[in-house]
Amino acid sequence: xxxxxxxxxxxxxxxxxxxxxxxxxxxxxxxxxxxxxxxxxxxxxxxxxxxxxxxxxxxxxxxxxxxxxxxxxxxxxxxxxxxxxxxxxxxxxxxxxxxxxxxxxxxxxxxxxxxxxxxxxxxxxxxxxxxxxxxxxxxxxxxxxxxxxxxxxxxxxxxxxxxxxxxxxxxxxxxxxxxxxxxxxxxxxxxxxxxxxxxxxxxxxxxxxxxxxxxxxxxxxxxxxxxxxxxxxxxxxxxxxxxxxxxxxxxxxxxxxxxxxxxxxxxxxxxxxxxxxxxxx
Amino acid sequence: xxxxxxxxxxxxxxxxxxxxxxxxxxxxxxxxxxxxxxxxxxxxxxxxxxxxxxxxxxxxxxxxxxxxxxxxxxxxxxxxxxxxxxxxxxxxxxxxxxxxxxxxxxxxxxxxxxxxxxxxxxxxxxxxxxxxxxxxxxxxxxxxxxxxxxxxxxxxxxxxxxxxxxxxxxxxxxxxxxxxxxxxxxxxxxxxxxxxxxxxxxxxxxxxxxxxxxxxxxxxxxxxxxxxxxxxxxxxxxxxxxxxxxxxxxxxxxxxxxxxxxxxxxxxxxxxxxxxxxxxxxxxxxxxxxxxxxxxxxxxxxxxxxxxxxxxxxxxxxxxxxxxxxxxxxxxxxxxxxxxxxxxxxxxxxxxxxxxxxxxxxxxxxxxxxxxxxxxxxxxxxxxxxxxxxxxxxxxxxxxxxxxxxxxxxxxxxxxxxxxxxxxxxxxxxxxxxxxxxxxxxxxxxxxxxxxxxxxxxxxxxxxxxxxxxxxxxx
Numbered sequence: 001x002x003x004x005x006x007x008x009x010x011x012x013x014x015x016x017x018x019x020x021x022x023x024x025x026x027x028x029x030x031x032x033x034x035x036x037x038x039x040x041x042x043x044x045x046x047x048x049x050x051x052x053x054x055x056x057x058x059x060x061x062x063x064x065x066x067x068x069x070x071x072x073x074x075x076x077x078x079x080x081x082x083x084x085x086x087x088x089x090x091x092x093x094x095x096x097x098x099x100x101x102x103x104x105x106x107x108x109x110x111x112x113x114x115x116x117x118x119x120x121x122x123x124x125x126x127x128x129x130x131x132x133x134x135x136x137x138x139x140x141x142x143x144x145x146x147x148x149x150x151x152x153x154x155x156x157x158x159x160x161x162x163x164x165x166x167x168x169x170x171x172x173x174x175x176x177x178x179x180x181x182x183x184x185x186x187x188x189x190x191x192x193x194x195x196x197x198x199x200x201x202x203x204x205x206x207x208x209x210x211x212x213x214x215x216x217x218x219x220x221x222x223x224x225x226x227x228x229x230x231x232x233x234x235x236x237x238x239x240x241x242x243x244x245x246x247x248x249x250x251x252x253x254x255x256x257x258x259x260x261x262x263x264x265x266x267x268x269x270x271x272x273x274x275x276x277x278x279x280x281x
Numbered sequence: 282x283x284x285x286x287x288x289x290x291x292x293x294x295x296x297x298x299x300x301x302x303x304x305x306x307x308x309x310x311x312x313x314x315x316x317x318x319x320x321x322x323x324x325x326x327x328x329x330x331x332x333x334x335x336x337x338x339x340x341x342x343x344x345x346x347x348x349x350x351x352x353x354x355x356x357x358x359x360x361x362x363x364x365x366x367x368x369x370x371x372x373x374x375x376x377x378x379x380x381x382x383x384x385x386x387x388x389x390x391x392x393x394x395x396x397x398x399x400x401x402x403x404x405x406x407x408x409x410x411x412x413x414x415x416x417x418x419x420x421x422x423x424x425x426x427x428x429x430x431x432x433x434x435x436x437x438x439x440x441x442x443x444x445x446x447x448x449x450x451x452x453x454x455x456x457x458x459x460x461x462x463x464x465x466x467x468x469x470x471x472x473x474x475x476x477x478x479x480x481x482x483x484x485x486x487x488x489x490x491x492x493x494x495x496x497x498x499x500x501x502x503x504x505x506x507x508x509x510x511x512x513x514x515x516x517x518x519x520x521x522x523x524x525x526x527x528x529x530x531x532x533x534x535x536x537x538x539x540x541x542x543x544x545x546x547x548x549x550x551x552x553x554x555x556x557x558x559x560x561x562x563x564x565x566x567x568x569x570x571x572x573x574x575x576x577x578x579x580x581x582x583x584x585x586x587x588x589x590x591x592x593x594x595x596x597x598x599x600x601x602x603x604x605x606x607x608x609x610x611x612x613x614x615x616x617x618x619x620x621x622x623x624x625x626x627x628x629x630x631x632x633x634x635x636x637x638x639x640x641x642x643x644x645x646x647x648x649x650x651x652x653x654x655x656x657x658x659x660x661x662x663x664x665x666x667x668x669x670x671x672x673x674x675x676x677x678x679x680x681x682x683x684x685x686x687x688x689x690x691x692x693x694x695x696x697x698x699x700x701x702x703x704x705x706x707x708x709x710x711x712x713x714x715x716x717x718x719x720x721x722x723x724x725x726x727x728x729x730x731x732x733x734x735x736x737x738x739x740x741x742x743x744x745x746x747x748x749x750x751x752x753x754x755x756x
Contacts, residue, residue, distance in 0.1 A: 061338070064341065064343055064677065065343035065344045065345070065346075065675055065677060066338050066343050066344065067344070072672070074672040076671075097672075099672070108519070108520045111427070111429040111430060112429075112430050112431065112432065112518070112519065113427050113430055113432075114414075114415045114426055114427055114430040114432035114433045114436070115414045115415060115426055115427060115433075116425075116426065116427035116430075132414070132424075133407070133408070134406050134407065134408045134411045134412060134414055134415070135337070135406050135407015135408045136402075136405075136406055136407070136432055137342075137347040137348065137405075137407065138430070138431075138432055138515075138519075140344070140345070140347050141345075141347050141348060141519065141521065141665060142519045142520060142521065144520055144521070144668065144669040144670065145669070145670050146344065146345045146668070146669075146670045146672070146673035149344060150337070150344065150347065150407065151336070151407070152336050152337050152338025152342065152343070153335060153336035153338045154336060177336040177337070177407065177408075178336065178337065178406070178407025178408035178409075179407060179408065180407070263669055263670075266520060266669070268520075
C-alpha cells in the first residue's frame with residue numbers, strides 16, 4: 001500500500017487485496033473437490049503423510065489433538081430436520097469434507113505472523129517458512145478453517161523408527177518442535193515441475209504433475225491445476241460452477257450448480273472449490 | 282473517624298525516619314515471604330525447563346487451543362501495569378494530591394508487572410531461542426519483522442512502556458534517593474550515590490526535575506492507553522468470533538485500570554500493615570482509591586454489556602453462538618464467576634463501612650483481581666474452543682505445566698516487589714512533605730508562612746520543637 005492508494009480509489013485497493021494483493025502471479029494453483037465422488041477412504045490423507053514427511057504422533061497425542069494431519073477428512077451427519085441425528089441412520093452414512101490448507105488469496109494467517117514466516121508466493125500459494133517460524137501460533141488461531149498444525153514435540157525422534165526413516169521424502173525437510181506447518185499443495189512437486197519446464201524451455205502443462213492427494217484419490221474426486229491457465233481442468237470446473245476468485249459470496253443464477261467454497265462469507269477468498277454432495281432425502 | 286488524608290502536623294524528620302526504617306532490618310516475616318516467592322518461581326522454572334526440553338505439548342496446548350493460560354495471564358499482567366500510570370501520571374496532571382503517599386509502590390508495581398508480563402509471550406513461543414526475531418534489529422540479510430502483525434506491535438509497545446515506566450519510577454525517586462544517600466552507609470551509600478545523580482536539592486535541580494516529571498507524565502498517559510489497546514489488537518485484529526470486537530480497546534483499557542486499582546488496594550493494605558505506614562497510607566486515601574475502583578468497575582461492566590448487546594444484535598451467527606456457549610457451556614462456571622467478581626463484588630466498595638474495613642477490602646480486592654484474571658481467560662479460551670470450523674471444536678484444559686508457570690509468575694512479581702521495598706523507599710518522602718505542606722498552607726496560612734520563613738532563614742538558630750517547627754531537611 002502506498003500513499004497513492006490511500007489518496008486514490010480506496011475501494012480499488014481493497015478489491016485488489018481480495019484478489020491476493022498486488023502480486024504478479026505466475027501461477028495460481030487451485031483445487032476442485034467433488035464431494036459426490038468422495039467416499040471418505042482417507043487415501044488422500046495417508047498419501048499426504050507419505051509425501052510430506054508428516055509425523056505419525058500416535059494415538060495418545062492424536063486424542064489430545066496434537067496430530068499433524070495436513071489433510072483431514074471431516075465427517076458430518078445430516079441436519080436434524082432431515083430425520084433426526086443421522087447417527088441413527090447408518091445406512092445413509094456421513095458426509096465427508098476433505099480439508100487441506102485453502103491457500104486463501106486474502107489469507108488471515110499471513111498478516112498476523114510477527115516474523116512474516118508465512119507469506120503469499122507468486123504462485124498464489126500461502127507459503128510457510130519453517131526456518132523463520134518462531135512458534136507464536138497466532139496464524140493457527142486466526143485461521144478460520146483451523147488448518148494449521150503445530151509441532152508440539154520433536155515428533156521426528158519417535159515417528160520413524162528405523163528402518164522407517166528410509167521412506168522419508170528427500171525433497172523436503174522434517175520439521176522439529178516449535179514450528180507451525182500446513183498443507184503446501186505439495187510445493188516440492190510444483191517446484192520440480194516448474195524447474196523441468198524451464199529446463200525444457202516450455203510452460204508447465206496441465207496434468208503434468210499432481211498433488212499427492214489428487215494422485216491417490218481412488219475416485220478422482222480431487223482435481224488440481226493452475227487456475228491462470230483457462231484450459232486446465234480445474235479452471236474449467238470453477239468456470240462451470242460459476243465460482244470466481246475475488247468474490248466474497250457467489251450469486252449463482254442457476255440453482256443446480258453445486259460449487260461452493262468453505263466459509264466464503266469471511267472473504268478469505270480460498271482457492272479450494274467444493275462440489276456439494278447431492279443426497280436422497 | 283479519620284477524615285483527613287494525612288496528618289498536617291507530621292514532621293519532616295519523622296517522615297524520613299519512618300520511610301527509611303521500612304527499608305532496614307528485614308524481619309523474619311520478610312524472609313519467609315522471600316522464600317515463598319523463590320519457591321513459587323522455582324516451580325515455574327522447573328516447568329519451563331521441562332516445557333523447553335520436551336515441547337509446548339506438555340502444557341496441554343493443542344489444536345485448536347493454541348494459546349491457553351499463557352496469553353491470558355500475559356494480558357492480565359499487562360493490565361495490572363496500568364494502575365501505576367493512572368496514579369502517577371493521570372492523577373498528577375489533575376492535581377489529585379492524595380496520590381502522593383501511594384504512587385511510588387503503584388509505579389513499582391507497573392514496572393514489575395510489565396517485567397512479569399513480558400515473560401509470557403516468550404514462554405509461550407515454540408522456539409524461544411529465536412524470540413528476538415520479533416524485534417526490528419538490523420540484519421545484514423535485510424529481514425524485518427512483519428509490521429502488520431499485532432504481535433510485533435506488542436513487542437514495541439511493551440518494550441517502550443517498560444522503558445518509560447522504569448524511567449518514570451526512577452526519575453520520581455531521585456530526591457528520595459538523595460535522602461537515602463545522606464542516611465546510608467556501606468553498599469547502600471555507594472548505590473544511592475550513583476542513583477541519586479548528584480542531587481543536592483537546589484533550585485535549578487528542582488526546576489528541571491519538575492519539568493521532566495511533568496513531561497514524562499504527559500508522555501506516559503497516551504502510551505499506557507495505546508499499550509493496552511495494542512494488546513487488545515492481538516484479539517480484535519483477528520477474524521475470530523469473540524475476538525473480532527470493535528469495543529475491545531476501551532474494554533481492555535478499562536479492565537486494565539480496574540485490575541490495577543484492585544491490586545493497589547491489596548498492596549496498600551499489605552504495606553500499611555507490615556511497614557506500619559498508618560500515618561501515610563491512611564483510611565481516607567484508601568477510600569478514595571476504592572471509589573475510583575468502583576467507578577472503573579462500572580465502566581468495565583458497562584462495556585461488557587455493550588459487547589454482549591453488539592454481539593446479540595450483530596447478526597453474526599457464530600459470535601452469537603459463542604456468547605451463548607460462554608453463558609451455558611463448559612466454561613460457564615468461570616464465566617459467571619468472572620461476572621460476579623467483576624460486576625457484583627465492586628458494590629462492596631460503594632459502602633463506607635466496608636470500605637473502611639481493611640480485612641474486607643483485602644479479600645474484595647483479591648476477588649476483583651480473580652475476576653479480572655478470569656476475564657482474560659474467558660477471552661482467550663472459549664474462542665479457541667468454539668469458532669467457525671465445527672470439526673475443530675474442542676476443549677483442552679491447561680496442564681500442570683501451565684498452572685505452575687502462571688503460579689510462578691505471581692512469585693516472580695512478589696520477589697521483585699519484595700526486593701524493591703527493601704532497597705528503595707516505597708513511600709515518596711519528598712512528595713508526602715509537599716502534600717503536608719500544601720495541606721498546612723490551605724488550613725493554616727499564617728503558620729505555613731512562618732514555616733517557609735524559617736526554612737529559608739540563613740541562620741538556623743533555635744532547636745526545633747516537636748510538632749511546631751519541623752525541619753525542612755531533604756525537602
